[in-house]
Amino acid sequence: MDLPETDRCRCFRMAIDVLAKPWTGQILWILQEGPLRFNELVTRVQGIGEKVLSARLKELECQGLLVRRVLPTTPVRVEYELTCKGEGFRQVVEAVTQWGTEIADPDAQAR
Template sequence: MVGSVFMATKPTEQTIQAASLTASCPRYEHAVQVICKRWTGLLLNALMQGPRRFCELTSLVEGLSDRVLSDRLRELEMEGIVKRVVYPQIPVRIEYQLTEKGYALKPVTDAIHVWANDWVEYTDSCDTATLNDATGRS
């Protein structure tokens, strides 16, 4: 299934110029800096499934320390990608969920899943049920 999503074509002068402009665009650069920070992609992937509590995110993203998780959630909240919801009950319950801006990244995360399926060699199997539901691929 290699290359099944996008057909590789030889870049034209026009596409090279467009890519050059995009690559030097401050918006593009900022977007890449935000979503490509270590652990952020895995957090976004977990939050695409619905609201999560801090402890759920810790257990879902293996190897992620509490301090780094807290930092990433705060950064994503400042960017308007994640919303922190406090439920006034005893004990207080706090959940993190994607905003509309966060859910707008779904095509990006789906494309990364597809690309990884097609191109990344890995010995362990991944649970692709979510990907299959989202993309219709098996």
Template structure:
């Protein structure tokens, strides 16, 4: 239903868009994706790249991203066992969105504005 000013009420809410925003916008998820896009592959590399991120939260977010098909987890039977994370094609496809948001943050978002 279009209103007089051209706003389309029926298109204002899109369940797929809402799911995507909720997924990527979860606490720590965006910065985890950014770390993976910048080459981090090991749990400790990701954690060390993100101050204040706890192991428990990182584990939870990586499991969620894996369940969504955005991240893969590969275990190598070494001593000690090696676990690597990588973005899937679906995850790498978020690169433009993450980069655009990073650019916007560089221009407009400052930690002092909170």
């Protein structure tokens, strides 16, 4: 995708703004496994408070990165699941991990 430089900068900034918030990357990573309920997320995102988790989930939903699904059960059950956009986070993780590997490799400078 060839975007003009100003659009590339804007898109980069938008992505960084999403990831800059504490816990967001971890939430996106954990939801790669599949839909989870709120309490399951509280348990898996160790150290996050319920208020912060709730706020992050609402933000990610507004950004179109996940969906909140209310299941018609008794009692009512709510699950959170990544959208296709949210699943794109896997590519980010892979790219950053590769870059981190290169940074950590002392021989990488010679290449």
